[in-house]
Amino acid sequence: MSFSLPDLPYAYDALAPYMSRETLEYHHDKHHLAYVNNGNNLLKGSEWEGKPLEDVVKGSFGKNQGLFNNAGQHYNHIHFWKWMKPGGGGNMPGNLEKQIIADFGSVAKMKEDFIQAGATQFGSGWCWLAVKFGKIEVMKTPNGESPLVHGARPIFGCDVWEHSYYIDYRNRRPDYLKAFVENLVNWDYVAEMYEAAR
Protein backbone atom coordinates (compact mmCIF):
# COMPACT_ATOMS: atom_id res chain seq x y z
CA MET A 1 0.00 0.00 0.00
CA SER A 2 1.55 3.28 -1.05
CA PHE A 3 0.67 6.74 0.22
CA SER A 4 -1.85 8.83 -1.69
CA LEU A 5 -3.03 12.40 -1.29
CA PRO A 6 -6.63 12.58 -0.02
CA ASP A 7 -8.92 15.27 -1.45
CA LEU A 8 -9.79 18.11 0.89
CA PRO A 9 -13.21 17.38 2.46
CA TYR A 10 -14.41 20.92 1.54
CA ALA A 11 -13.80 23.58 -1.13
CA TYR A 12 -10.52 25.50 -1.09
CA ASP A 13 -12.29 28.74 -0.18
CA ALA A 14 -14.65 27.15 2.39
CA LEU A 15 -12.53 27.98 5.45
CA ALA A 16 -12.08 31.68 4.67
CA PRO A 17 -11.50 34.10 6.27
CA TYR A 18 -9.83 31.94 8.95
CA MET A 19 -7.78 29.94 6.45
CA SER A 20 -7.52 31.20 2.88
CA ARG A 21 -7.73 29.43 -0.47
CA GLU A 22 -4.08 30.35 -1.08
CA THR A 23 -2.97 28.70 2.18
CA LEU A 24 -4.93 25.54 1.41
CA GLU A 25 -3.64 25.39 -2.17
CA TYR A 26 -0.02 25.57 -1.00
CA HIS A 27 -0.49 23.47 2.13
CA HIS A 28 -2.52 20.64 0.60
CA ASP A 29 -1.46 20.65 -3.06
CA LYS A 30 2.25 21.29 -2.52
CA HIS A 31 3.35 20.50 1.05
CA HIS A 32 1.18 17.45 1.71
CA LEU A 33 1.78 16.17 -1.83
CA ALA A 34 5.54 16.41 -1.27
CA TYR A 35 5.25 14.26 1.89
CA VAL A 36 3.29 11.70 -0.12
CA ASN A 37 5.75 11.62 -3.02
CA ASN A 38 8.90 11.64 -0.88
CA GLY A 39 7.37 9.06 1.46
CA ASN A 40 6.59 6.73 -1.45
CA ASN A 41 10.12 7.03 -2.80
CA LEU A 42 11.61 6.21 0.61
CA LEU A 43 9.14 3.37 1.27
CA LYS A 44 10.28 1.53 -1.86
CA GLY A 45 12.49 -1.38 -0.91
CA SER A 46 12.30 -0.60 2.81
CA GLU A 47 11.09 -3.08 5.44
CA TRP A 48 7.88 -1.02 5.78
CA GLU A 49 6.77 -1.26 2.15
CA GLY A 50 3.13 -2.39 2.04
CA LYS A 51 2.54 -1.83 5.77
CA PRO A 52 -0.34 0.29 7.16
CA LEU A 53 0.55 3.96 7.64
CA GLU A 54 0.50 3.89 11.46
CA ASP A 55 2.93 0.95 11.43
CA VAL A 56 5.24 2.85 9.07
CA VAL A 57 5.13 5.93 11.34
CA LYS A 58 5.81 4.02 14.55
CA GLY A 59 8.32 1.60 12.99
CA SER A 60 10.44 4.20 11.21
CA PHE A 61 10.64 6.57 14.22
CA GLY A 62 14.25 6.63 15.42
CA LYS A 63 15.26 4.13 12.72
CA ASN A 64 14.79 5.82 9.36
CA GLN A 65 14.57 9.59 9.83
CA GLY A 66 13.82 10.49 6.21
CA LEU A 67 10.97 8.03 5.89
CA PHE A 68 9.64 8.94 9.33
CA ASN A 69 9.53 12.66 8.56
CA ASN A 70 7.39 12.12 5.47
CA ALA A 71 5.21 9.29 6.80
CA GLY A 72 4.65 11.20 10.04
CA GLN A 73 3.62 14.33 8.21
CA HIS A 74 1.38 12.30 5.86
CA TYR A 75 -0.41 10.82 8.88
CA ASN A 76 -0.68 14.23 10.60
CA HIS A 77 -2.08 15.99 7.53
CA ILE A 78 -4.65 13.29 6.68
CA HIS A 79 -6.25 14.07 10.04
CA PHE A 80 -5.53 17.80 9.98
CA TRP A 81 -7.85 18.35 6.98
CA LYS A 82 -10.62 16.47 8.79
CA TRP A 83 -10.10 18.32 12.08
CA MET A 84 -11.41 21.42 10.29
CA LYS A 85 -14.75 22.24 8.68
CA PRO A 86 -16.56 25.33 7.40
CA GLY A 87 -18.47 26.89 10.28
CA GLY A 88 -16.39 24.94 12.81
CA GLY A 89 -15.95 25.55 16.51
CA GLY A 90 -19.02 25.70 18.72
CA ASN A 91 -20.31 22.84 20.84
CA MET A 92 -18.74 19.40 21.02
CA PRO A 93 -20.42 16.01 21.48
CA GLY A 94 -21.31 15.25 25.11
CA ASN A 95 -19.00 12.30 25.79
CA LEU A 96 -15.97 14.25 24.65
CA GLU A 97 -17.00 17.34 26.60
CA LYS A 98 -17.50 15.28 29.76
CA GLN A 99 -14.01 13.79 29.54
CA ILE A 100 -12.43 17.19 28.82
CA ILE A 101 -14.14 18.74 31.85
CA ALA A 102 -13.02 15.79 33.98
CA ASP A 103 -9.40 16.14 32.84
CA PHE A 104 -9.01 19.93 32.49
CA GLY A 105 -11.71 21.39 34.73
CA SER A 106 -13.40 23.17 31.81
CA VAL A 107 -13.47 23.39 28.02
CA ALA A 108 -12.06 26.92 28.28
CA LYS A 109 -9.03 25.64 30.24
CA MET A 110 -8.40 22.91 27.66
CA LYS A 111 -8.48 25.50 24.84
CA GLU A 112 -6.13 27.78 26.78
CA ASP A 113 -3.63 24.94 27.36
CA PHE A 114 -3.88 23.77 23.73
CA ILE A 115 -3.24 27.27 22.36
CA GLN A 116 -0.37 27.76 24.83
CA ALA A 117 1.23 24.48 23.68
CA GLY A 118 1.05 25.55 20.03
CA ALA A 119 2.31 29.05 20.74
CA THR A 120 5.32 27.76 22.69
CA GLN A 121 6.33 24.93 20.33
CA PHE A 122 9.73 26.29 19.27
CA GLY A 123 10.10 26.10 15.49
CA SER A 124 8.02 23.73 13.36
CA GLY A 125 5.70 21.21 14.92
CA TRP A 126 2.24 20.45 16.22
CA CYS A 127 0.12 20.80 19.35
CA TRP A 128 -2.29 18.06 20.32
CA LEU A 129 -5.03 16.58 22.41
CA ALA A 130 -4.16 12.93 22.97
CA VAL A 131 -5.50 10.03 25.00
CA LYS A 132 -2.94 8.52 27.37
CA PHE A 133 -3.81 6.05 30.14
CA GLY A 134 -7.52 6.83 29.65
CA LYS A 135 -7.11 10.59 30.07
CA ILE A 136 -7.06 13.43 27.57
CA GLU A 137 -3.94 15.56 27.74
CA VAL A 138 -2.31 18.40 25.82
CA MET A 139 0.97 17.61 24.08
CA LYS A 140 3.33 19.36 21.67
CA THR A 141 5.81 17.75 19.29
CA PRO A 142 8.50 18.98 16.87
CA ASN A 143 8.53 18.54 13.08
CA GLY A 144 6.61 15.42 11.92
CA GLU A 145 6.25 13.74 15.31
CA SER A 146 2.87 13.08 16.93
CA PRO A 147 1.55 11.46 20.12
CA LEU A 148 1.59 8.15 18.18
CA VAL A 149 5.34 7.88 18.73
CA HIS A 150 5.12 9.01 22.36
CA GLY A 151 2.81 6.33 23.75
CA ALA A 152 -0.49 8.16 23.22
CA ARG A 153 -3.36 8.30 20.70
CA PRO A 154 -3.85 11.68 18.99
CA ILE A 155 -7.46 12.85 18.77
CA PHE A 156 -6.95 16.50 17.75
CA GLY A 157 -3.98 18.47 16.44
CA CYS A 158 -3.00 21.79 14.97
CA ASP A 159 -0.18 22.27 12.49
CA VAL A 160 2.05 25.12 13.67
CA TRP A 161 4.56 24.92 10.82
CA GLU A 162 4.79 28.37 9.23
CA HIS A 163 3.37 26.95 5.96
CA SER A 164 0.07 26.52 7.83
CA TYR A 165 -0.45 30.16 8.82
CA TYR A 166 2.12 32.58 7.44
CA ILE A 167 0.09 33.68 4.38
CA ASP A 168 -2.94 34.53 6.52
CA TYR A 169 -1.45 35.49 9.88
CA ARG A 170 2.22 36.31 9.17
CA ASN A 171 4.05 35.89 12.49
CA ARG A 172 0.89 35.95 14.63
CA ARG A 173 0.80 32.25 15.50
CA PRO A 174 -1.37 32.72 18.62
CA ASP A 175 -4.06 34.46 16.51
CA TYR A 176 -4.03 31.52 14.09
CA LEU A 177 -4.36 29.05 16.97
CA LYS A 178 -7.25 30.99 18.48
CA ALA A 179 -9.10 31.13 15.15
CA PHE A 180 -8.41 27.42 14.61
CA VAL A 181 -9.93 26.47 17.97
CA GLU A 182 -12.86 28.89 17.87
CA ASN A 183 -13.84 28.87 14.19
CA LEU A 184 -12.38 25.89 12.33
CA VAL A 185 -12.36 22.78 14.52
CA ASN A 186 -14.65 19.90 13.59
CA TRP A 187 -15.45 18.56 17.07
CA ASP A 188 -17.44 15.66 15.60
CA TYR A 189 -14.26 14.26 14.06
CA VAL A 190 -12.34 14.84 17.30
CA ALA A 191 -15.07 12.94 19.16
CA GLU A 192 -14.88 10.12 16.60
CA MET A 193 -11.14 9.76 17.20
CA TYR A 194 -11.70 9.98 20.95
CA GLU A 195 -14.21 7.11 20.86
CA ALA A 196 -11.80 5.02 18.76
CA ALA A 197 -8.90 5.77 21.14
CA ARG A 198 -10.68 4.83 24.35
Ligand SMILES: [Fe+2]
Ligand atom coordinates in the same frame (compact mmCIF):
# COMPACT_ATOMS: atom_id res chain seq x y z
FE1 LIG B 1 1.53 21.22 7.31
